[in-house]
Amino acid sequence: MLNQELKLNPPKAIYYVLFTVSGFSGLIYESIWSHYLKLFLGHAAYAQSLVLSIFMGGMAIGAWVAGQYSSRLRTPVLAYALVEGVIGILALIFHGSFTAIIDLAYNSLLPATGSIALAHAIKWTLGAAMIIPQSILLGMTFPLMTAGIVRRYPAGSGGTIALLYFTNSIGAAIGVLVSGFWLIEAVGLPGTITTAGIINILLALIVWMTIKLDIAPATAPMRAGPNAGANRENRLLLGAAFVTGLASFIYEIGWIRMLSLVLGSSTHAFELMLSAFITGLACGGLWIRKRIDNFPSPVKFAAQVQIAMGLLALLTLPLYGATFDWMSTLVRALNKTEQAYSLLLLASHGIALAIMLPATFCAGMTLPLFTHSLLKTGYGEKSIGRIYAFNTAGSIAGVLLAVNTLPLLGLKNLISLGAFLDIALGLALLAFIFGAGRRARLAGICAAVAAAFLAVFSFSHISPAQLASGVFRYGRAYIENGTEVYFYRDGKTSSVSVHGRPDMRVLSTNGKPDASINYNPRQSATSDENTMILAAALPYGFKPEIRTAAIIGLGSGLTTQTLLELSQMEQVDTVEIESAVIAASREFGDRVARAHTDPRSKIHVEDAKTFFSVNNRQYDLIASEPSNPWVSGVASLFTQEFYSQVKRYLVEDGIFTQWLHLYETNWRNIASVLKALDANFGDYAVYAANNLDILIIARKNGPLGMLQADRILNSDLHDTLGKLNIRTTADLNYRLLGTREILSPFLRSAPVPLNSDYFPYLDTRAHKAFFMERKSLEFRLNTLPLPVLEMLQPGEFYAARNLTAKEDLLIAKTARGARSLLGGLLQGAPPEDAPAAADPYVKDLSVLLLTASQCDKAAPAKLWLKNWHALGQFMLANLDSQSALSIWNAPAVKNCHARARPDLQQWLDFYRSIAQRNGAEMQRRARELLAKNAAGKDAELNNYLLGAALLGAYTDGQPRLVVETWKQYARLYRTIGEVPFYIRIIVQKAAAEL
DSSP, X not given: OHHHHTOBOOOTHXXXXXXXXXXXXXXXXXXXXXXXHHHHHOSXXXXXXXXXXXXXXXXXXXXXXXXXXXXXXXXXXXXXXXXXXXXXXXXXXXXXXXXXXXXXXXXXXXXXXXXXXXXXXXXXXXXXXXXXXXXXXXXXXXXXXXXHHHHHSOTTHHHHHHHHXXXXXXXXXXXXXXXXXXXXXXXXXXXXXXXXHHHXXXXXXXXXXXXXTBOSOOOOOOOOOTTGGGXXXXXXXXXXXXXXXXXXXXXXXXXXXXXXXXXXXXXXXXXXXXHHHHHHHHHHHHHHTTTGGGOSOHHHHHHHHHHHHHHHHHHHHHHHHHHHHHHHHHHHHSOSSHXXXXXXXXXXXXXXXXXXXXXXXXXXXXXXXXXXXXXXTTOOTHHHHHHHXXXXXXXXXXXXXXXXXXXXXXXXXXXXXXXXXXXXXXXXXXXXHHGGGGXXXXXXXHHHHHHHHHHHHHTOOOOHHHHTSOHHHHOOSSOOTTOEEEEEEEXXXXXXXXXXXXXXXXXXXXXXXXXXXXXXXXXXXXXXXXXXXXXXXXXXXXXXXXXXXXXXXXXXXXXXXXXXXXXXOOEEEEEESOHHHHHHHGGGGGGGHHHHHOTTEEEEESOHXXXXXXXXXXXXXXXXXXXXXXXXXXXXXXXXXXXXXXXXGEEEEEEEEEEEEXXXXXXXXXXXHHHHHHTTOSEEEEEESSSSEEEEEEESSSOOOOOOHHHHHTSTTHHHHHTTTOOSHHHHHTTEEEEHHHHHXXXXXXXXXXXXXXXXXXXXXXXXXXXXTOBOGGGOGGGSSSOHHHHHSTTXXXXXXXXXXXXXXXXXXXXXXXXXXXXXXXXXXXXTTOOGGGHHHHHHHHHHHHHGGGTTSSTTHHHHHXXXXXXXXXXXXXXXXXXXXXXXXXXXXXXXXXXXXXXXXXXXXXXXXXXHTOHHHHHHHHHHHHHTTTTTTOHHHHHHHHHHHHHHHHHTTOHHHHHHHHHHHGGGGGTSOSOOHHHHHHHHHHHHTO
16 A cells, blocks of 8 residues: 555656766766777777777667567666666776776787787777677667657657657767866766766666656557568668768768867867767757657658758858858957856857757757657667667768778868768658659759759868968967968878978978978077977987887977987887878978988887887887877876886886977976876986977986986087087086976975876866966976076086077076176176077166165165166076176175175175075075065065075075975965975975985
8 A cells, every 4th residue: 555655657857857867977988988998999090980989889789689679678667777777887897897907908918919910909809898788788778768758658759759869968968078077177087987887876776766656557569560671661761870870970070170170179179079069969859859740751851851961061161161260269359367268168169069050950850750750660669779770880880981081081072971971861762752753853852952062062162271270279260371281181080281481391280280390591490390309319318329219209200310310220110190190291301301211210100009019119219299288189198007008118228208398288287297207217307398398308217317418419410409509518408407306306295196097187187278378487497596406406507608609498598698797797887789588687787787886875775676686586597606606796796795785785695695506605694584574575585585595405404494494484475476386396305305
């Protein structure tokens, strides 16, 4: 009796809500499994298509099985609940299983194969085995839920199918965004898949309770007629489901690649595009819900929808050109703030919807229409699973066809192929409906549609000048005036271009410049040339016996070329994920010819992780020069797991070189990468490749030692380095930014996690830093207002007097400027030919010289201190100690020091202690000035005094005093802003020694 009282008559809407949640968790799985398997299978095009094909293939099998057997189930929704529960349980154990399997593969299976083909087969088999069971189960959910709800509420079955399709799709669209923008960042890959698993288990319990308490009796399934399988219309509908799935995924691949050139190719941009695609499908299902049961001929309407979808997809080609202008306006209008970043994401989603929504709206109608039509023919309940399975199988074919034919067809022709397939399908359905009696009408329709197709196709032109523009970065819809596109190709993984002028060329992937070379000998080398050449030269200075090397990322080919200039090199393996980049690099001609023609050079089209695991050989040097880490997939080459794997392929004293940028990022992102590297290598040093790029030179085991700069300059690389104006040992040594001894204590305490494949700190934050145009100049320890690097690392500082006059590095320019001002101070007049780096300080020197004679008067004291400090921090940190001390021989300074008021004399004595590099005096005098509040509310002076006090105490061998002084004055930063980076380093270095 009590059980009867508990019975319910649940509203139909509850199932729609539950199926929305199911779609939400389902897309989390697709996204997360893709993340996981790409870590194992790699990010190459075939690997990406394989991951999606495995997932979709499992879905197709599951849908087929569910459709085949659902009619035998008394309550399909209970089976659905069971499936959801099993999916959830498998999700909870997925991460542990995955790590165990890949450890087994990398440590045992792959090294033992001895065959690239066999190794690939093993990896693909293991990858498939990890997700096929769950994919099959996910494929069962739509047929089982749909069959159960159609039975429970038989009226308006077409509308029920459409609404279930809508709810599942809209949940999926939301799941993509929540997973990509929040869950992965908050709890990492393990936490995200665990969250999805818990959702599935709870969903299963709720569905089970709802069914058990349902007052309605079970209804009989719709069974197929005896000749359903032989019915021509049924076969046509199943084939139509396959073709529309194929065309839809051609669109998806094509649109994502097209929009990557407009929105950028970041992970977040991909998630926005995927969400837009699924949202269109959902809206189409929602629109047709109330109409589908009233169509006199659903097949005829489906035919019209297919034709409309093909034409609307084709119309995205002329619309695509306008999106460059939209993004250009957006980028130029937005300020670089967090609020503006949110607006950028919202607008990017809008641009994706503008391209995708019209056609995907039509695509969202097709599966409900074909399912409803098949049900009406008497095919029975298995119609639901069969249509879903054929549609999914078509999607697999679409993925494989798009990825593998894109380099041959190009983006325009690929989209046109999808449109042709949809239109041809629509016309075939009309031909079936019209029969032989209305051939003239069909011919007229065909002619009209063909004319529309040809008109749109003929007048759709996508300018290479737009495609190469990098509009998402520069805010311009076309490349700069006066530049020419020399090369453009749509590759399997990215679109690659080379553009520029006769004297300079730039290689870009998906619109983002990755390498540039200047051919004009009267102009300086590009910053990229500095990076690419030094990525080869600096490792040679630490390990002169290098004979084998592997380069990750070909780019222009200049790093490979530079290594091959060393006559001792025996083999250089260059691993490039995109074959179009290899073709593009040939556009740089003689500057990179050896990379392509030297028999010691081998270029491999492969994902880096896959190449090393399959090749299984050790090198003297591995240099990693991938694209920027905000590009989707690239951040996995800056992780703890990657460094742990790649060092296996180095000899015991092998060198690993990592490129990283200081522009469009922040110190936390860089610290997360350095933390990961610090945890895996014996020693490392950080060098400036140019003003905004760094090279981390790491040794697998043991100390890195000193850079043998003279050996580099006297090697086969002498002429190549001369093109960078690197001609003296000082030109190389002056690039040192820091060592592990200095950075490691800070990294261990830095409030950021190490960058990991499973907790991708960098990937989830890099795009925002890119948009906000942040610069992480904190790591340039040789450009600070205090001689931090020299005093923390005695013997590593080199005097600037031997720097090449044309060296373009900022620290070199600064050092030359400091020496110029020193000469002016000693001569008692501002220098007439001061370098640009010294220009801001020439006025300060003029004022200082004018007021020096009044040092004993009160009026100019504040002004004198302001100008002395500006000059002091510029010169004292950028001159060697001997040169800095000569400042006190300048007549103005000597006279001023002799008769200055006590407060000014105290400041002069403080600055002199810095020139002397006298730690004891520095900390004592700085603390005295701090105690007197001599700097007042001047934040810059307070930072300078505290930094000097801490640096002096540390170099005086008093780490405890460093910590105590910091505790005493840390309160300053409640009002004057964030703690300067170098102060963090000094404090943590001292704390680590206590």
